[in-house]
Amino acid sequence: MDIAEVLQHTSPELFLPELEAGDKAGVLAELVAGLVAGSPTITKQDAVLQMLESREALGSTAVGPGVAFPHGRTLAVQRLTVLVARSGKGVDFDSVDGDPTHLFFVLIAPPQDSGHKYIKSLAALTDKLQDDTLREKLMAAADYESFCAALGEE
Amino acid sequence: MHPQLQKLVALQDIEAMISEAKEQSSELEGMGFNLDGLASLQEKADSLAGEIEKRHLGYYRRLHKRFGHAVVPVVDNLCTGCFANIPASFVSATNENLLQNCESCGRILYWP
Numbered sequence: 009m010d011i012a013e014v015l016q017h018t019s020p021e022l023f024l025p026e027l028e029a030g031d032k033a034g035v036l037a038e039l040v041a042g043l044v045a046g047s048p049t050i051t052k053q054d055a056v057l058q059m060l061e062s063r064e065a066l067g068s069t070a071v072g073p074g075v076a077f078p079h080g081r082t083l084a085v086q087r088l089t090v091l092v093a094r095s096g097k098g099v100d101f102d103s104v105d106g107d108p109t110h111l112f113f114v115l116i117a118p119p120q121d122s123g124h125k126y127i128k129s130l131a132a133l134t135d136k137l138q139d140d141t142l143r144e145k146l147m148a149a150a151d152y153e154s155f156c157a158a159l160g161e162e
Numbered sequence: 163m164h165p166q167l168q169k170l171v172a173l174q175d176i177e178a179m180i181s182e183a184k185e186q187s188s189e190l191e192g193m194g195f196n197l198d199g200l201a202s203l204q205e206k207a208d209s210l211a212g213e214i215e216k217r218h219l220g221y222y223r224r225l226h227k228r229f230g231h232a233v234v235p236v237v238d239n240l241c242t243g244c245f246a247n248i249p250a251s252f253v254s255a256t257n258e259n260l261l262q263n264c265e266s267c268g269r270i271l272y273w274p
Contacts, residue, residue, distance in 0.1 A: 049274070050274075051274070052163075052274060054168070055168070055171055055172065055175070058172050058175070059172075059175045059176075059179070062172075062175065062176050062179060062203060062206065063179060065199050065202055065203050065206060066179065066183060066197055066199040066200060066203050067195055067196035067197050067198050067199050068196065069195065071193070071194035071195055071196070072194070080175070080179055081175065081178055081179070081182070082171075082175045083171050083174065083175065083233060083234075083235055083272050083274060084171070084274050085274065086235065086237060086274055104194065104196065118235070119174070119175075119178055119231055120231070120242070127186065127189065130193060131189070131193055134193040134194060135193075
């Protein structure tokens with residue numbers, strides 16, 4: 009799966025250019041609130057938050073340099089949905105390298121996700137976000153369109 | 163939503179996460195994800211299961227064994243487990259706090 013396919017599952021309404029929360033719990037709550045506000049088919053905020061908190065209990069999803077990929081499957085969503093968020097100041101997200109996390113890619117999918125699209129999307133993103141220059145461009149992008157354009161560059 | 167249904171949904175989500183972590187561990191670890199918390203997540207699932215009434219948990223376990231997914235979402239008035247039509251009366255406000263099953267397959271119904 010390429011990045012263009014992953015971007016089909018997000019939208020300008022699912023882009024949070026500057027998170028306000030300063031800790032992990034607050035960021036998770038803000039990300040979930042963003043999902044509910046940005047996607048008309050997601051209404052069960054508590055169920056989504058509980059799933060993402062459980063996923064973090066399995067192991068922190070902040071595995072990229074300055075990037076976290078909160079993800080999982082829940083009955084509370086009907087289709088693969090991707091939310092993107094940034095934190096200029098950075099947040100302690102229990103990252104593998106101990107550094108603050110600035111970029112967040114949230115992927116949530118229903119239990120029946122034919123073709124494991126969300127795992128393939130996750131693989132495409134974790135691979136792509138290894139690039140230092142790309143992460144700098146994403147942090148500097150002025151809006152959703154330029155963010156997607158940078159992410160979609162070969 | 164019925165409080166017991168809320169717990170059943172959370173339990174199914176966590177159990178699916180545990181299965182996925184076990185079945186796709188090499189793929190997930192290859193992406194850099196650490197799955198060290200598997201035991202504590204299992205404890206969380208056990209604790210949540212302990213909060214569910216025995217009759218509901220027993221029924222959930224039987225459905226899970228038979229179908230894989232015990233709780234299924236209703237989409238466009240269809241049970242997404244067997245695709246039977248769900249009567250409109252099921253979604254009335256009066257029934258909002260009931261734990262409901264598909265009349266055709268018996269799966270527990272959830273309105274996402």
